Amino acid sequence: MIQQLFADLKNGARQLKKKYGIEYDKCNVEVMLDGYCAAVDNDDAEDKNLYMSGLMLRFWYLCNKLRQKSPGYGNDTEVFAGWLFEGIEYACKYKAWRNPEKKVNGMQAVHRCVETIRLQHHYDSNLDKHKANYNTMSLEDPVGEGDSKTTFMDLLEGEEYAEKEYQGDTDEAARELVQVYVDQKKLVEAVILDLIAFNDFEHEVKTTVNIIMEDGTTKKSTTKYKEFWAFKCVQMLHQLPDDYLDYFVNNYNVSPVEMSVILSTIEKANNQKLYKFLRKTLANAQMTFADRRD
Numbered sequence: 001m002i003q004q005l006f007a008d009l010k011n012g013a014r015q016l017k018k019k020y021g022i023e024y025d026k027c028n029v030e031v032m033l034d035g036y037c038a039a040v041d042n043d044d045a046e047d048k049n050l051y052m053s054g055l056m057l058r059f060w061y062l063c064n065k066l067r068q069k070s071p072g073y074g075n076d077t078e079v080f081a082g083w084l085f086e087g088i089e090y091a092c093k094y095k096a097w098r099n100p101e102k103k104v105n106g107m108q109a110v111h112r113c114v115e116t117i118r119l120q121h122h123y124d125s126n127l128d129k130h131k132a133n134y135n136t137m138s139l140e141d142p143v144g145e146g147d148s149k150t151t152f153m154d155l156l157e158g159e160e161y162a163e164k165e166y167q168g169d170t171d172e173a174a175r176e177l178v179q180v181y182v183d184q185k186k187l188v189e190a191v192i193l194d195l196i197a198f199n200d201f202e203h204e205v206k207t208t209v210n211i212i213m214e215d216g217t218t219k220k221s222t223t224k225y226k227e228f229w230a231f232k233c234v235q236m237l238h239q240l241p242d243d244y245l246d247y248f249v250n251n252y253n254v255s256p257v258e259m260s261v262i263l264s265t266i267e268k269a270n271n272q273k274l275y276k277f278l279r280k281t282l283a284n285a286q287m288t289f290a291d292r293r294d
Contacts, residue, residue, distance in 0.1 A: 002078045012053025024054030029106035030097055032058065037092050055088050055110075056081070062114055070118060083121060087114030115173035119197065174198070175251055182254045187262040189281040192237070194248070201233045234274045237266055 013024045022031060032054045039047035063080040073079050091113040096102040104112070174197040181190035195201075241247070245263055249256050269277070 002076075002081065005078065005081060009053045009056050012050050013057050016050040016054045019050065022054065024058050029055075029058060029110070033092060033095075033097065033106045033109075036088075037095060040092065052085070052088065056084060059084055059088065059110055059114070062087075062111075066114070066118055070122060073121075083117050084114060087117040090117060112173035112176070116177065119174060119177060122196070171198075179252055182252050185258075186284075187254070187258065188266060188277050189284060190252070190254075191248070191262065191266065192233070192278060192281045193285060194251075195233060195236055199233075199236065201229050201236075230275065230278055233278060234271060237269075237274050237277075238271075240266070 016022050016024065016032075020035070022035070024032065032051050036048060036051035036055060038044075039051055060081075062084055063077050066080040066083055067073070067075065067077075070080075088110055091106075091109045094109075094113075096104050096109040096112075097106040102109075175194075178190050178194045178197065181187070181193060240263065245256065245259055248254065248259055266274070266277075
């Protein structure tokens with residue numbers, strides 16, 4: 001349960017402060033990132049837990065950002081906390097904040113890696129057509145111990161100072177991933193991934209099933225979820241904005257001449273071919289993201 005997870009994180013953070021004098025909400029993020037990396041290198045399970053607890057709490061507000069950008073996954077904070085954990089581990093694997101050529105600090109490194117994880121789950125879901133049900137956990141539920149009045153909403157809406165930076169970092173992370181395809185001359189795929197990353201191609205689906213109760217009566221149960229709508233994506237491919245070439249050239253390192261040819265190819269393609277492009281792109285993206293995380 002998310003309440004137990006949060007309690008465990010708070011306990012770990014307290015131990016981090018007691019053992020090393022590190023306050024997760026006040027220290028430089030790089031201190032905890034470097035500490036976690038050292039714990040991994042030394043195979044120190046205790047320190048790994050302490051530093052990860054501090055990092056999870058420091059970036060806890062990203063769970064709300066992930067929810068806002070991935071509504072199809074419902075309101076289960078535990079799902080997004082899992083993504084956050086994956087993103088932090090991903091950041092610590094590549095240690096971009098230590099590389100002067102990357103020109104990012106620890107905060108930005110985590111933001112970008114969390115966005116990479118979000119996109120991977122997003123593309124995986126689109127490919128596999130997983131259906132994420134909405135859950136009913138209240139964001140007004142109190143967290144913490146004793147008579148604490150703090151709610152999950154308070155925590156998710158905290159650290160407002162990082163929101164604009166996060167949005168910029170996540171947009172840049174998405175564009176970095178698209179640039180991978182541009183560099184490989186997979187320009188049709190690059191266009192499709194750009195559209196998926198920056199547009200809403202989900203729609204709500206309702207399913208109603210009959211549940212037989214213990215007394216033999218039948219009760220209808222309706223489930224709502226959002227899923228990727230391939231039709232809407234293909235529709236946009238058919239009707240790209242007039243200035244899309246300028247937009248793409250301004251945001252990616254690509255030849256305007258090559259892009260003009262590709263956009264003309266997309267414009268002339270029929271529905272059957274565009275759906276084929278889309279399926280191929282999602283399958284390829286799944287493998288690409290898996291390779292980048294290994």
